Amino acid sequence: MTGYTTVIGLEVHVQLGTNSKLFSPAPVAALGDPNTRVHHVDIGLPGVLPRPNRRAIELATRAALALGSEIQLYSEFARKHYFYPDLPKGYQISQFDLPLALGGSVVIGEGRSCRLHRLHVEEDAGKLTHTAIGTLVDLNRAGVALAEIVSEPDIREPKEAHTFLHRLREVIRFAGVSDCDMELGSMRCDANISLMPIGSDTYGTKVELKNLNSMKMVHRALEYEVRRQTAVLAAGGKVIAETRGWHDELGESRSMRSKETAPDYRYLPDPDLPPIVLDEAFVTAQREQIGELPEDRRNRYRQTHCLSDQDVTALAQDRDIGDWFELLVAAGADAKPACNWLIEELLPALRERKLKLLQSPISATGLAELLTLLKDKTLTQKTSRLVFAHLLETNVSAKQAIKDLGLGKIDDPASLQPLVDAAIAEMPQAARAVAAGTDRAIDALKGLVMRKTRGRADPGLLDSLLRTTIAANS
């Protein structure tokens, strides 16, 4: 239809999960009043010097290893210069020609992967708020450690970019490097996109997209940009090399600045910082800290537990989720129901309460007990949900919850018989119809008993008692 191939490359910033900033002892915290997480170094006061955070280098190394990148044993910090009020020193400390890692890849679909160009470490800038009385500067974020991951232009459609980000996030989270929350800004993405005629091997003019604050926005902005560039080219026009900002509320991107006026960053090796010299022992130690990666985990779940692709994907989206699933199975739960309950019941319930999985009021053994009671039919699907809700609130054992709720299954004939008799007395036509051979009429009677017992009647026993009673009466 269009006659063009889309070419996309991504630049992703991931906040490294350090306690203090990349070059200062100031604490890293998502919250805090403006300018309260700021050290002299972060303001760039006269006379201050950066002191490198070893932990940041460790975490960035782990991220790089988890992405299959090659660690560079000799790398260097460099200064990137530009004037902006959120950049107190007039330069950002980043890495230039000698980054921490090169190469690597991310899976973006069946048999498709996107190569990585490099991974480097840099410091974050501050935050500006434009108000009626002027622009306010908050330096809480200034100096926070970031890893910038730059992909090769291997992505061919917006959906693949979306997958790239999902998979990247998964790997980084698994490696214990960052929580990668785009909404909170601990993962940020800029995209470069261009179109080239199908069959061509010369890239078209690329446009850089900024202000992509969620995975959805990345997807939407790229789809918009494909349409926009296609229209420009179809009309015989030329795509302008520029930076465009995404305005999600308007559903469109707008030009921010042309590439012709791009600043000269005058990269210089930072004379305040010695080169980062690593050895194999350091790299090995970081590799050992990573543990199982999501792809390996998905394969293991497929093979060991015979779970579907959808299930393993859900379980491997986050290391904690998979770990919790394994605790459930270890506590005796069957894999399939364990997966379903974890993904469809527990996680949504925790989200509603703004809790993380590790803060769950229900322990893995507690949920496994519930699943066992469900399996041996002590609980029905319906009552199990009531018990689950009770467990979320009270933190008792499943058996105790059943007692508290009066939810024990009615599975002795002596208790159930009076209820069966009452149901037949209340719905005589249905009983007659069953006796006359209209078997499905029995469902009405069962439904009545279930309603009265709030689902506690053992379905098998109920069925047999209804049939024997009707047969005996007719």
Added chain:
Amino acid sequence: MSTSPTTATAIAKAMRNGDLCAVDIVQAQLQRIASLDPELGAFCSTFDDRATANAVRLDERQKAGESLGPLAGVVIGSKDNLLVENELASAGSRMLSTFRAPFTATSLQRLELHDGLLIGRTNMDEFGMGSTTETSAFQKTRNPFGKDLVPGGSSGGSAVAVAADLCAIAIGSDTGGSVRQPAALCGVTGLKPTYGRVPRYGLIAYASSLDCVGALARTAEDLALWLDCASGQDPADATSLPTPATVSHMLAERSDLKGVRIGVPRELNGEGVDDEVLTATQAAVAQIRDLGGEVIDCALPSAKHAVPAYYLLATAEAASNLARYDGVHYGNRTEQTDPSQQSSIDTTTQSRSEGFGAEVQLRILLGTFASSYGYSAQFYERARLARRALQREFAQLFERCDVLLSPTSPTAAPHFGDHEEDPLARYMWDALTVPASLAGIPALSMPCGQTADGRPIALQAMAKHGHDGHVLQLAHVFQMHSQHHLRRPQL
């Protein structure tokens, strides 16, 4: 003052013996500053309260019989680019004329920890950029050997403060000769230690890969005392060397220079040096030979690239280091226009144009050019290569020599207004000091004579990276056998 001991070593010893009272010392020095400095212009301000309070505490501890530190009672001036908590730190610039330091530089903290008494901040060329202290935005500093003579720079205030006995030790900083050259012009002894030996945290940066905290004093012995107290690793400075220098004890080990191999690089001992200077330094070399030194004629061919390499690297780093003065977070912010009516880049441009003097603006422009896209390979990168070549040559020379000698400055102190208007010609004035800066090696300047009209002349000694003790030892022996460092100006 004439009966009081005037070297830091003697003062500290007398203090520890209970022969001196710190409050009296501080009072006497403040009085001397008050009477002499209006004409000399060495100090920008004095720390009367801080110095007095520290002196009172020191005297109390002495009375209580506590042992006192190695700098007890030693009054110390510090250059205006070193931070002292709650005091102004302006680096000679209008940009920072109201900047008050929130903490004290590591190198000064250590001096107070060893019972030194910081007494005030000394005038300097703006951000260390200059060789006469004339680029200071605040005041003129005069050489005590002649009121119409420049004191040298950029640590001119520190040199004058020591030369005029306004303090026993003055701290300076040396990027391309800013301690050694004013020491030479004012007839005092000055040390630029090995790069990284004394922490830079709290030193307002000029060119980070070259900046060294140094000191000026009357004797090499005092400088050794200072270095022992100020050196050592600082977690806040990633470029600081892991081991402290322990040099004072080395000075007692020698009273002659037997077996010391002395290199005299041709490139630094002839061309461009005034005859009077050369005659005096050659006489000093001869005296060193008489003291047992083995003098070796040698070459440092890369020295001819030192000045251009230095100015490209120093200005590129300076343009970067001074980018922080943007009128946004602290320092001068323009009041010329309504900030809500202009963009932040206009505010920054205007604030910098107002805050920086001409020499600083010139060097920022040079450095920006040398490091800009398309030019950096041609200028900045080539300068780095030249620096490495020079470092290699020095390393080779130090396989054959223990110390290298040259004049510190090619001329004695010129008169105000004498020096060239052409900046390139002015920069050549640094030709003898920048090689050691580029190599990061220790270098010391000591008085070794005077011109016919009485202006001081100095000899420079350089040693291998990390071997600060070698230059101090040589200077100490030289001073044991000569009087040049004892000559004082008539005030």
